[in-house]
Amino acid sequence: MERTREEVLRELYNLIINKGTRDWERSVLTSTKDALEAGVNVNAQLAKLEEKFRPLALRDNLTGDVADFYLKITGESVEEARFDFSKHSIEDFNYQDYAIFGGGCFWCMVEPFETKSGIDSVLSGYTGGHTPHPSYDQVLGGFTGHVEAVEIIFDTRMISYKELVDLYWQLIDPTDGLGQFQDRGYQYRPIIFVRNEQQRQIAEESKQKVIDSGRYKQPIVTEIQPASTFWPAENHYQQFYKKDYKRYKRIKRYRQRFLLYQYLKGEIRMRWKKGKT
Known part of the structure; x- marks a missing residue:
């Protein structure tokens, strides 16, 4: 759903003052905010912002709230994935x-x-x-x-x-x-x-x-x-694990392989000790 200029500006303001936002992210967001306040087309400006954030987003290296905003501007819904802290x-x-x-x-x-x-x-x-x-x-x-x-x-x-x-x-x-x-x-x-x-x-x-x-x-x-x-x-x-299952699966597989290797070494060690007694 396309958002109004006011809605986008409100989100940008919140991200800019968010203490978790990195300085570089803040500078990109501030440039976007300034352009929108100057009357630049919303969609065109968000497209430029998406392009700047894309390399970090692909490596899942944006800070949390900025990452959620990135999903919004790329058309991926994050509302269903919001955790109900209450x-x-x-x-x-x-x-x-x-x-x-x-x-x-x-x-x-x-x-x-x-x-x-x-x-x-x-x-x-x-x-x-x-x-x-x-x-x-x-x-x-x-x-x-x-x-x-x-x-x-x-x-x-x-x-x-x-x-x-x-x-x-x-x-x-x-x-x-x-x-x-x-x-x-x-x-x-x-x-x-x-x-x-x-x-x-x-x-x-x-x-x-x-x-x-x-x-x-x-x-x-x-x-x-x-x-x-x-x-x-x-x-x-x-x-x-629900939000980025593919990446989670890769990390999980690495951990499981290590733990299996460690388990097998432990089994060999325990049997060796048992055989000596």
Whole structure:
């Protein structure tokens, strides 16, 4: 649907003042705004803007809200994919609880949990650091102390916290404290964030079980920390596996291959040890 000059200008203003917008993106958006205010044809100006943003868009390297705006001007609807943040809340504290896990890029941490029975909501975000209201770029740059993580609301009548922790170990490389898979950096290290003593005990026992298994040659470095404020990521990064399934599938395939290789090495190591006893 074609938008009016006023509607486009309103969106441009919001993106320009958005703290998450990069300086270069802001300069392109400002030039577009100035041209529209000077009376330049809306469609012609948006076509020029699309051309400038295209190289970064093809590599999915635009900031979240700018990426959503790019989809709009290229005719792709993003309304159906908007995450309803208001629904990510506990309604019944008798039967619902939170779990928080950091395991590398949150793009690949959502689907494995969200598709399990008993999961009510999975939110991508940032936690464990010192900067309030961080943006994706700030966390990516390693300036905030936060890690990328997922916050899960689950129904305790259908799935237990222990089951979520058990699944978590299957999704990560617990020996890599400098990132996960192709994602490198402090902000991608694996951490289990516990909300109370019960969660801590379950997480500690589960971690010890992984250590005692002898499956890994390297030390288990996955941290267990108290949960702190969880800052939601921008809409563009919510349920990414649904929004850009082809790219997600490529990343997922890489992770699965690595984990399979690691699993097979662990099986060989455990059988070798068993044969020596």
